[in-house]
Amino acid sequence: MGSHMDSVRPLDASQLRYAYTTAPREVPDAKILTGTHKTICTDHIIVASWNVESGWSVPELKPYGPFSLLPSASCLHYAYECFEGLKAYRGHDGKLRMFRTDCNSRRLLMSAERISLPQFDPDELEKLIYALLSVEGTKWLPKSRAGDFLYVRPTIIGTDSQLGVARPTEALLYIIVGYMARMDTPAGGKRLLTNPDDMVRSWVGGFGYAKVGANYGPSVLATQEAYRRGYHQILWLYGPEGNCTEACGSNFFVIWKRKDGKKELITAPLDDQLILNGVTRRSCLDLARERLKDELEATERKFTIGEIQEAAAEGRLLESFAAGTAWFITPIAMIHHHGKDINIPTGPDGTPTEITGRIKGWLGDMMYGRVEHEWARVVPEKELKNFKIKRDILYH
């Protein structure tokens, strides 16, 4: 923070005002969620507005609904937008948990700084996330749905109506909660296509490490082509050597036997700022270093698609998976590169094999309360039998 703290009034979760909906919506049946491509959001949203002169407004929890934005709003022209993706998990013990929310809150602050959006104390954002889930969790992820999750999306957008390209002087932070389809179990495992030679997702000196909108929309043209050809995602390579970076929306891991005979869990490094510093990525590395240190070495360094091909040809390629909040841990069964398939061992029908399965199991156990771990914190739930509207605080 320090010199970058440009808010006059800081974001303050302790001042959160509650204005509950008078028109609570029906919780959809689980089966509806696979059939729609629209995100179904819960009853409430938390919002806090900011302007350069007065700082952050008092945050409000209020009914979910559309925003009113001027056509000249800067988020609609210059991609002044950054976000986070988290999940709230309904445990098998009936409790609601969130996972390493401190990492996401700090990352949103970093993304906001990169895209010239306002600064805030990430602890306050974390409290707001918990406050929203405290209200929404019981109804939208009832105890009958143990093993299921809600998706949580904190977002900051520039809202000033200034068409000249300038640093935003007005912004809006909001948190929404919705259903998202489970994506970690594609039949037969995930199939990746390496990027077209004439496209690069991010570059040294760019912003590939920040969770800003500008990293997402531009990558979709290549992803569409991957879908059309029957693949699930692009594996983005970088530079003439073909360094593996990420699978756009998830980090990319390989488990192989090195030429020196040592087993290695490897993923791209953070230091050249090409990839997102994923929370699931970090957790996989931490767990591997703590619990698998006698079996393998967990490394963050550059590795190329050529090295993967060579390992496959020599029978040293053991496993590969994508890791991220949305995709969780998804085994990768195949990578198609320059006309050739690289096949990767998986369990039956693309299920996780050894190391991938153990890491996925450990993380899932924490998230769904089969084991207690400091990374997964219980969300205290409000028992709201009757929503009451408080008009005096909704419209201030």
Next chain:
Amino acid sequence: MGSHMDSVRPLDASQLRYAYTTAPREVPDAKILTGTHKTICTDHIIVASWNVESGWSVPELKPYGPFSLLPSASCLHYAYECFEGLKAYRGHDGKLRMFRTDCNSRRLLMSAERISLPQFDPDELEKLIYALLSVEGTKWLPKSRAGDFLYVRPTIIGTDSQLGVARPTEALLYIIVGYMARMDTPAGGKRLLTNPDDMVRSWVGGFGYAKVGANYGPSVLATQEAYRRGYHQILWLYGPEGNCTEACGSNFFVIWKRKDGKKELITAPLDDQLILNGVTRRSCLDLARERLKDELEATERKFTIGEIQEAAAEGRLLESFAAGTAWFITPIAMIHHHGKDINIPTGPDGTPTEITGRIKGWLGDMMYGRVEHEWARVVPEKELKNFKIKRDILYH
């Protein structure tokens, strides 16, 4: 277009419906425009919505006002947004003109394709732009303001409420018109700062050539630092050689005497897709090749900051200017690179010197009707004495 034409119903300007405002606003005094950082828009907006199943809606000209957008709208998360910037010029002969709108319309189509937004016939967009100016021009840029301009901003945004990163299935095209401050005459000429070594605006294989939001917000962090240090804009260099690309928001031109003694007007090439294919850039090159061919060679090729320094040291650096719709033709008086100033000759107090002045003059003459030229087309103006609302077509 061809296989990329994914609209079922095409965008059709001939079906434009008019619903005039019942609350026309007051035209601000010219002096108000320098004091505000908010863009003041005119009375009306043109909108057309799109969805993947039915294609484009009937376009509507209707009162300017806020949009209603869901917090999960894809434009707020994944930078599904692209735009154009044009001007309408009030001529000294009383006529309203626009400049090479066909170039902007085709470029918006190209940008939309790059960011996975829907396709359209650029001729139809051009007709809509003219239709809006036909209505707004007389009131908002009256004949008493000869030599002045309005700024025109066609925009397309993704509007579907799908939080998974996917190609938009719903979008909105709109055109707004507003006032923008004149920016082509900073006192003493424009001062550029080369980008920080650890930042790159665009890269080979990226999207620097498209007018998408994702090119703008991320560059502002560097621009803010330039402002803080007293410069007007960043000059973005590329690669270890330090190739000059663009001044973010405008193309960059140098006029120098080459080592072979030949005078040259030089700007970065388009073929590596690092820079925007500027309409003003193209016009400068066309005019130089047509009208200055006996005096200089106009070239589009790579050139480095080192070559500029060398030319300055040897007395061969003659002029430099930024070219773009917003900045028009702005003489550059100085470039600061790695701790050293490169001073560039300008006229008194940063006014254009020889070649820059002649090109600026030719373009201004076309825009403001001092000479007739095919690039500047007259907008036929509707004389709307009384705005009448037609509710039946406003709410269909």
